[in-house]
Amino acid sequence: MRKSLLQWLAIACLAAPAAAADQWLSNAHLYDGLPGSTVRKVNLRITDGRIAEITSAQSRPGALDLRGAYVLPGFIDAHTHIEDPASARRALHSGVTTTRVLGDAFLKGLATRDLVRDGYVPGPQMLVSGGHVRPQLGEAFILSFPQFGRYLAAPLQGSEQVAEVVRAVIARGADVVKVGASERAGLARTDPRRQELSYEELRAAVLEAARSGRFVAAHAHDRYGANAAVRAGVRSIEHGTYVDEETLILMRKQGTFFVPTLAIMSPLGDPRGDDADAVALQLRTLHMMRPLRDAVRKARALGITVAVGTDSSYGDGDDYGRVRPGHEIMELIGCGYSALEAITAATYNSARVLGIESRTGSIAVGLEADLLIVDRDPRVDPTTLFEPLLVLSDGRIALDRLALR
Ligand SMILES: [Zn+2]
Incomplete structure (x- = not known):
């Protein structure tokens, strides 16, 4: 059965306590919120509550696989x-x-x-x-x-x-x-x-x-x-x-x-x-x-x-x-x-x-990991915005419905 992010984090903590501050989210469609941007496939690393790295998507062992879900600010x-x-x-x-x-x-x-x-x-x-x-x-x-x-x-x-x-x-x-x-x-x-x-x-x-x-x-x-x-x-x-x-x-x-x-x-x-x-x-x-x-x-x-x-x-x-x-x-x-x-x-x-755009409101390296993850492409179906799968605030999980997917 698919693991929720909470279970995944618990396992990550048991397996490698030193690496627990790092979370990888893989296989995500990202819209970073900035005017003129578009959607791209990425992996994201979150460290100490902030976006630490955005790389082009390949599967990453140990990452939480978002299976194509959409990550927005x-x-x-x-x-x-x-x-x-x-x-x-x-x-x-x-x-x-x-x-x-x-x-x-x-x-x-x-x-x-x-x-x-x-x-x-x-x-x-x-x-x-x-x-x-x-x-x-x-x-x-x-x-x-x-x-x-x-x-x-x-x-x-x-x-x-x-x-x-x-x-x-x-x-x-x-x-x-x-x-x-x-x-x-x-x-x-x-x-x-x-x-x-x-x-x-x-x-x-x-x-x-x-x-x-x-x-x-x-x-x-x-x-x-x-x-x-x-x-x-x-x-x-x-x-x-x-x-x-x-x-x-x-x-x-x-x-x-x-x-x-x-x-x-x-x-x-x-x-x-x-x-x-x-x-x-x-x-x-x-x-x-x-x-x-x-x-x-x-x-x-x-x-x-x-x-x-x-x-x-x-x-x-x-x-x-x-x-x-x-x-x-x-x-x-x-x-x-x-x-x-x-x-x-x-x-x-x-x-x-x-007046807080230098720390949140978009997704870029160094900004707070305040993220909303939804199931479907909001360009095709904006009603997906009413159904968050996952909400992260400063990198902490505020809501986790991934297991329902
Ligand atoms: Zn009012």
Whole structure:
């Protein structure tokens, strides 16, 4: 019977303890994630959690024979709301080896990040915003920052107030800052066509974050909010539904990244809801999908770097938790991307949004061995991306279903 990687490693350890740090994966189809690359047959050596060697494929005695399976970089989900250990584990088992958490109630994402980092629970590596800086901070935010109790009654307003809140979030350990340039889409009583923070306030957030080397991600649906955020120098536009051509051209010029979160719109527009809010959200979603897909097509034509973010909580029991990078990749393919381009958007491009492309997000000698191994050629059948056979994070096995093959 075929051995799983865990059994194989156990045998390797017994047989040759000195060589246990080396793992060979043989007979693999590799897509390294880099733009313009294609699929090639290789053997891979992993040593001490990193890619140590990539050679042309011949069978290697002692290697784990992948029998032609496809090796890709682990997904980097650039927009999630993971805020508990079970959701972190679900993400990792979906092939997500790194994620950026843009908004976590009660700072639960920050705590989950620390539990994963310290090895108490399995999960992707997490960069976390710890809250959403916007005029209406909301009770969940203020319960974590009671010094801002005055914003329960009055909105956050002006550059100084915004900078003070950004400082507080960073002092609590945020890796990245999320700001509201537009109102939210996921609530019936907010209007995503309305701008929230002003250009001056957004600029104050960018400057304050830059003082400690942090990037700013802007939640932006409306054209004016998106334009203000891009001019203010944010790292990425999240959603971007009504972004206009002028702003897209500016994004191209400034190197602003675009994380359109197309796939989350489908559960938002799910017709199964029966209350008045659900109906309002369905109608709104139908109207938002067309401009958003148009914006993504234009972004691709202009050469803007689009990255994959699911906006998923990876929770169970709610529709927003079900979205996976595979769904977003299918949406990008629907907007004219090739399967490999869409996988690059979910790996290398996302790594660039997070500023970590020198250590992960592609497969090259010296980078972290964050790998997703799937059964079939994703160019022929992208649904294979929903069924990881093997997930490695820093060379460690996070999921092993090879024996099921
Ligand atoms: Zn979100």
